[in-house]
Amino acid sequence: MIVIERVGPAATVQDLGRPGWFHSGVGASGAADRGALRLANRLVGNPEGCAGIEVLLGGLTLRAETSLLLAVTGAPAPATLDGTPVGHASVLHLSPGRRLRLATTRTGLRSYIGVRGGIDVPPVLGSRSYDTLSGIGPPPLRDGGTLPIGPPPREWPIIEQAPLPGPDGTLEIHALPGPRDDWFTDPAALFTGHWSVSADTDRVGARLDRADGPALRRKSSGELATEGMALGSVQVPPSGQPVIFLADHPITGGYPVIAVVNDADIDRVAQARPGQRIRFRRAAGTG
Known part of the structure; x- marks a missing residue:
């Protein structure tokens, strides 16, 4: 279980979306940066389509209620684990009670948190993504809320840190x-x-x-x-x-x-x- 102590500007649960519902007027939604979510899941040994947390501009603080393995990818928000700086796009272990804080990202818009086992909220039309246009899916995260974690996969991470993208430009x-x-x-x-x-x-x-x-x-x-x-x-x-x-x-x-x-x-x-x-x-x- 994860406790969301502080959300920041906005944070939602996202996976790779719910394709196949256009005939019912429902878009696919899913992670805005699909590659970043896939990377976060690969880092913790999940299938790429597992649900994670999409964080707008950083500012999120979460606390582990159980032992967690997670990774932060996408926009490089400066991250600390109980106040100690940790690397971006690296595998992090949180024992119960430890806190991960994301400061405001200086480049990019959206960071992604992948958790081993995936965020296990109930799926809607086959997806755990929140669609901001239709309101379908789990509601946006709020201060004090909790998120359940699914059972861990059999596979274990094979790398500890992924390469970072180059500096922003045109x-x-x-x-x-x-x-x-x-x-x-x-x-x-x-x-x-x-x-x-x-x-x-x-x-x-x-x-x-x-x-x-x-x-x-x-x-x-x-x-x-x-x-x-x-x-x-x-x-x-x-x-x-x-x-x-x-x-x-x-x-x-x-x-x-x-x-x-x-x-x-x-x-x-x-x-x-x-x-x-x-x-x-x-x-x-x-x-």
Whole structure:
């Protein structure tokens, strides 16, 4: 059992999502940075899809009620174990009563805590993820709450620490043009100059401001009929500020999608903080 003594800005339980429910109007949700959750689970010997804790900007404090093996990945929030600094993306042992504290992360947005055995809250539609758009799944963590831990797997961790990512800079994001790029006077403008992540970013999507380069302009003021929206869709509302859809995105929408981000780059967008610069690159083979 884990006791959440302090949540910080926000924290939720997330696994790799609940695909297969679009016909019922339910999106997949799941960890915004799927690679970070997978790594946390591998470090503690879990299957990659086990549920962990997604922590926004750090600030979380938890206490072990039983002996725990855990790892913190994703955004490198400075971590301490009973006041002693511990390494990021390393395997940590907490005996009963010990506390793990995450300070505010200086880079990235979301840290992930993987616990051996996984967070064992009841699944909803086959997933333990909380969807912030629909409210489906276990509620967000709160101060004083508890989390049950599942039975440990047979496998044991084979590494004690994973390599850390390099320093932040301009994110090079690869995207496939279309399917509605013909709605814009100059769709190539998306791939020209730089964008920056606005303060209006969450698990639903990252809205972008133009840092330099030409604006995105529509050919007309009309709207599309509602159509399906994929993870990574770059939707452009009338303001001309593109939104890259993330884990909790709506499954339909009426604004034109000028491009779709490569799946391999979506985790990197999920870690981009407000003010982070982004440059779009055409995906290989698209001209």
